[in-house]
Amino acid sequence: MTDVPIARAPGSDRAAYKAARWAPAALGLATLVVFIAGMELIIRIGWLNRFIVPLPSEIALAFERVILEERVIQRFFLTAFECVSAGLLLTVFGVGIGVLLYRWTLLRKATETWVAALAAAPTVLMYPLFLVIFGRNALTIIMMGFVAGLPPAILKTLEGLTGTRKVLINVGRSLNLTEQQMFWKVLLPSALPTIFVGIRLGLIFALINVVGVEFLINFGGLGQLINELAERYDLPATYAAICFVILVSVVFFMAMERVERWLRPAD
Amino acid sequence: MAETGRLRATPAAASAIDPVTLVRIVIIVSVLVIWEGMSRSGLLYRDVVPSLLAIGHALITELSTSGFYGNLGVTAAEIAVSLAIGGMSGIVVGIVLGANRFLGRAYEPYLYYLGPTPKIIFFPVLIMWFGVGPESKVAMGALSCFFPVALSAAAGMRQIDKVLIRVGRSFRLNAWQMAMKIYLPAMRHPMINGVRLGLGVALIGTLLAETKLSNKGIGFLIIQAYSLFDMPRMYALLLILFAISIGANALITRLGHLDAVPKR
Numbered sequence: 423m424t425d426v427p428i429a430r431a432p433g434s435d436r437a438a439y440k441a442a443r444w445a446p447a448a449l450g451l452a453t454l455v456v457f458i459a460g461m462e463l464i465i466r467i468g469w470l471n472r473f474i475v476p477l478p479s480e481i482a483l484a485f486e487r488v489i490l491e492e493r494v495i496q497r498f499f500l501t502a503f504e505c506v507s508a509g510l511l512l513t514v515f516g517v518g519i520g521v522l523l524y525r526w527t528l529l530r531k532a533t534e535t536w537v538a539a540l541a542a543a544p545t546v547l548m549y550p551l552f553l554v555i556f557g558r559n560a561l562t563i564i565m566m567g568f569v570a571g572l573p574p575a576i577l578k579t580l581e582g583l584t585g586t587r588k589v590l591i592n593v594g595r596s597l598n599l600t601e602q603q604m605f606w607k608v609l610l611p612s613a614l615p616t617i618f619v620g621i622r623l624g625l626i627f628a629l630i631n632v633v634g635v636e637f638l639i640n641f642g643g644l645g646q647l648i649n650e651l652a653e654r655y656d657l658p659a660t661y662a663a664i665c666f667v668i669l670v671s672v673v674f675f676m677a678m679e680r681v682e683r684w685l686r687p688a689d
Numbered sequence: 690m691a692e693t694g695r696l697r698a699t700p701a702a703a704s705a706i707d708p709v710t711l712v713r714i715v716i717i718v719s720v721l722v723i724w725e726g727m728s729r730s731g732l733l734y735r736d737v738v739p740s741l742l743a744i745g746h747a748l749i750t751e752l753s754t755s756g757f758y759g760n761l762g763v764t765a766a767e768i769a770v771s772l773a774i775g776g777m778s779g780i781v782v783g784i785v786l787g788a789n790r791f792l793g794r795a796y797e798p799y800l801y802y803l804g805p806t807p808k809i810i811f812f813p814v815l816i817m818w819f820g821v822g823p824e825s826k827v828a829m830g831a832l833s834c835f836f837p838v839a840l841s842a843a844a845g846m847r848q849i850d851k852v853l854i855r856v857g858r859s860f861r862l863n864a865w866q867m868a869m870k871i872y873l874p875a876m877r878h879p880m881i882n883g884v885r886l887g888l889g890v891a892l893i894g895t896l897l898a899e900t901k902l903s904n905k906g907i908g909f910l911i912i913q914a915y916s917l918f919d920m921p922r923m924y925a926l927l928l929i930l931f932a933i934s935i936g937a938n939a940l941i942t943r944l945g946h947l948d949a950v951p952k953r
Contacts, residue, residue, distance in 0.1 A: 446794035453796070474817050532712040542885075542938040543931050544893045547908070550900070550915035551923060555737050626805045633807040638901055645810060652813030664810055672802045 476658040481665065484658035488666065492647055492659075498670065501632060501643030504560055508567030508628040513621050515568075516575020520617070521605075523576070524583040534580070541573035546631050549638060563635050563642055570631040571624030578620025582613030615686045622678045629671060644670065739921045747921035748928065757910070764895065764906040767823050771830025771891045776884060779835045783842020783883075784872060797843060804836035808890075809897050816902065826898040826906070833894030834887035841883025845876030881945035885938060892934055 458478045465472050476484075488494060523530040549566055556562040586609050594608040636645025644667050651660040706714075721741060727733055728740045751757050786793040786800075812829055819825040849872065857871040873880070899908025907930060914923040 446791055447798075449791075449795040450799060454799075528708055528712055531709045532716065539935045539938070542889055542935060544889070544896060544934050546893055547896055547900070547911065547930060548927060550911055551927065553915065554918075554920065554923075630805065630807040634809040634897065637807075637810050637812075638897065645807070648810045648813065657817070660813055664814065667810055668803065668806050671806045675802055675805060 473657070476661055480658040481661045484656075484662040485666070488647075488651070488659050488662050492651075492663075494644075494647070494666070497643040497647055499643075500560070501636065501645070504563050504632045504636075504642065505567060505625065505629050507564045508571060508632060509621070509625045511564070511568040512571040512575045512624045512628060516572050516620060516624060517579045517617060519572075520576045520579025520583065520620075523580055530580070534577075537573050537576050541577065545570050546634060549635050553639060558639055558641055560642060562639070563632050566635045567628035567632040571626075571628040574623035574627065575617075575620040578623065579613065579617045582616030582620070583609055585616060586612045615682075618682055618685050622682055625678060626675065629674060633667060633671070736918065736920045739924065743921040744924045744928075747919075747925035751922065751925045751929065760906050760910055763823065764899065764908065767826045767895045767899075767906065768830055768888070768891050771827045771895055772834055772884075772888055774827065775831035775834035775891060776838050776887055778831075779838030779883070779887065780842045780880070782835075783839040783844075784846055784868065786839070787843035787846020788872075793843060793847075797840075800836055800839055800843075804840060808833045808894055809901075812898050812901055815898075821902055823903075823906075826895045826903065829898040830891035830895040834891035837886035837890060838883040841879045841886065842876070845879030845883070846872065848879065849875040878945055881941060885941040885945070888937060888941065889934070892937075896930070 461470075461475070462478045464470050465475060465477050523533065546566065548569070549562070552562045552566055552569075556565055590608050590612055591604075594604045599607060633643075633645040636642040637649050638645075640646050640649050644663070648660060648663045648667065651663050724738065725741050728738045782800075786797050808829065811832060812825070815825045815828045815832070819828050853871050853875050854867075857867050862870060896906070896908040896911075899906040900912040903909045907926065911923060911926050911930075914920075914926060
């Protein structure tokens with residue numbers, strides 16, 4: 423609200439407003455650039471061992487090598503496939519279980535704290551167990567991502583359905599909706615934004631776990647790439663691969679946020 | 690008569706065991722029965738679903754060996770140190786970013802988007818910097834827990850009642866006094882939440898690093914059980930670990946609610 427009149431202000435005020443908006447972002451970016459340049463300098467002077475921290479310029483050059491020689495595109499798609507599979511699983515099961523718990527109050531009262539506890543438990547540490555059950559393949563990684571992302575999907579579905587405004591339910595009642603109609607026309611649409619928050623959280627956990635387990639069990643896509651390069655002691659390429667994975671995940675988070683904002687009803 | 694008798698008996702029984710507890714017991718018992726049935730049926734490869742007796746035995750063996758407590762101590766110390774380092778730096782960074790709008794808008798997006806990235810991929814680099822010993826695990830844990838603590842501290846800073854800050858200013862408190870007497874007490878709830886999240890990820894970071902490369906700690910025991918294919922022991926270790934982490938999480942949550950009771 424406060425920025426609307428400022429934005430309308432003519433001439434220099436508008437410029438000042440724009441500057442105030444962009445200055446923090448510029449400072450953040452400048453700090454990053456200065457940091458990278460500083461590292462380059464410090465390593466070139468010899469204060470930091472370049473066999474432990476490679477030159478940023480070397481890392482930048484290694485990007486090309488990593489992309490051309492390490493089948494990054496294929497790896498990216500494998501990791502993406504694993505994440506999407508885990509995401510589909512956790513959407514189906516998370517929303518399904520959430521609806522089940524919403525319908526069956528007794529079951530909800532009995533198990534909601536368990537689900538919450540599970541959300542806080544370090545499920546990723548079960549990966550050796552999953553290795554034994556599913557074998558060292560993509561299925562283990564998908565299941566690991568699924569299990570890690572399931573609790574938030576369940577909890578948020580439950581929260582969304584429970585938070586449906588009484589008015590909406592009453593409207594449905596006054597229109598004599600059947601249980602089915604009530605669910606599809608009132609409850610689900612009203613809960614959808616919250617459910618999507620749950621799916622987004624679930625996908626984030628799934629991504630973290632997919633990449634982490636790929637790295638740990640040395641199988642699959644981007645996570646394995648880092649492990650392999652590190653074991654080859656190809657330091658610039660290792661750093662480049664880490665930067666690449668971070669970049670991919672950040673882009674993914676931003677995209678998810680966009681989708682969420684798009685789904686959220688305008689207030 | 691029989692009818693009325695039953696009617697009268699039902700509420701009495703219900704008050705003895707409330708239905709929620711009953712459902713819980715039914716779920717637990719049926720899971721255990723199905724588990725044992727699967728284990729005995731031989732439908733699945735037996736070692737994947739070991740008998741409950743075997744798991745119980747492994748649990749008791751594990752809890753009664755001194756070696757386990759040595760490893761538990763190592764892991765606990767690693768997590769504690771990583772929480773101290775990552776948590777402290779997170780609090781300081783969070784307070785600075787939360788207090789200054791400009792700096793917050795400049796740097797918080799980086800924290801916000803770096804926060805949920807998979808930290809374990811930094812492990813090869815951390816090994817390079819800190820060696821293969823406990824130091825690299827501590828670094829892993831500290832790196833993991835820095836982000837949630839910093840973000841909650843920054844958010845906590847911003848939700849502080851402006852009146853409190855003005856009171857502090859009018860008493861001419863210096864920066865340290867402001868932090869200790871105004872900021873930290875006023876933001877304890879988001880802080881406790883941040884520490885709770887931080888502890889969770891520090892635990893995961895430390896233990897995952899241990900499973901990747903180490904020679905002591907609970908993570909090492911788990912991966913050792915895996916490579917020896919000692920499944921009952923692996924289940925036992927995972928059960929202990931889950932119990933500890935869920936317990937710690939519940940403890941911190943309770944700590945956050947301790948003073949929630951209004952005192953006026």
